[in-house]
Amino acid sequence: MRAVVQRVRRAAVTVGDERVGRIDGGLCVLVGVGRGDDDADADALAEKVVGLRIFEDEAGKMNRSVLDEGLEILAVSQFTLFGDVRKGKRPSFVEAMEPVRANELFERFCATCRALGAPVETGRFRAEMQVELVNDGPVTILLDSKRLF
Template sequence: MRAVVQRVNYSSVKVDGEVVGSIEQGFNVLLGVEENDLEKDALYLAEKIVNLRVFEDSEGKMNLSLLDVGGAMLCISQFTLLGDCRKGRRPSFIKAARPEEANSLYGFFVDAVEKMGVKVETGQFQAHMVVDIQNDGPVTLLVDSQKAF
């Protein structure tokens, strides 16, 4: 699994012009599921992201986690994170999980984050979405479960 994690002041997602998810302070997470990902990948990412210390403490140092600041998460499924751009001009998405597998692991990830005590809003799987992100910092990180094991 691959995630782009952005520290935000605000983030929302619309489908057909209607807001389906929004948060204030927290993380906007774009999540891509790879064909061989398992529940252990989702658990790894959930634990890693929720505990990333990238929020400022009273001294202005990035020392607090999403849990520490009581932040929320807007999680959006994004298979294009698995696009391979090394050959040609059109990305190849053959490493992305099939939609039914991806949706299942996406839901598992969201449930795991919620069980850790974080409020999670989501986009709509396989829908065309418009995402509004007010990145704070900016702080943007890439987290990949395949680089962890």
Template sequence: MRAVVQRVRRGSVTVGEEVVGKIGPGLVVLLGVGRGDTVEDARYLADKIGQLRIFDDDRGKMNRSLQEVGGEVLAVSQFTLFGDCRKGRRPGYSDAAPPEEARELYETFVQRLVCQGLPVATGRFQEHMLVEIINDGPVTLLLDSTKAF
């Protein structure tokens, strides 16, 4: 499972003309689910993201977590994180999990964040979304659950 985590001033997701998810200060998480990912991968990333110390403390040092600053999360599914661009000009997505499996693990990830007491907004799974991200810093991290164990 892969996540692009961005510290933001605000973020939103629009489907069609409807804003379906919106947050203020916090994190936008673009989440990709790969073949072979498990519930443990989803739990690991949710726990890691909720506790990452990437918000400034009183001295301006990144030393506070999302939980400590009372931030929000906007979680957006993004299978393209498993795009393989090594051959040709068109990415291949054979490493991405099938939609049914990906949806289940994405929802597990979201619920794990909610269980941490974090306010979570989401996009819409398998929909074309416009994602607005006002990156703060900029701070952008790449996490991969398969590199964690």
């Protein structure tokens, strides 16, 4: 699984005219599920995201997590994180997982984040979404569950 983690002041997801997810501060996490990913990938990625120390402490050092700060996570499924443009200019998505299992793993990622104590809002799986955010810092971290350990 892959994730783009952005520290945000606020973030929201809209589908059509309906706001489906919103946070007032924390992390906006774009999550992609790839072929070959499993429950262990979802759990490992969730543990890493929830524990990321990318919020500043009293000394101005990145030393605090979303849990330490009492903030939230907005998780948005995004299969395009597995887009491959090595051949040509149009992305190939053959490395993205099929939708049914991808949704299961995305939901497991969210459930694990919640079980670890982080409130989680989400977008809507397979919907055309508009994601709005105010990046704080900016701080953006790229994660891949296959490269966490």
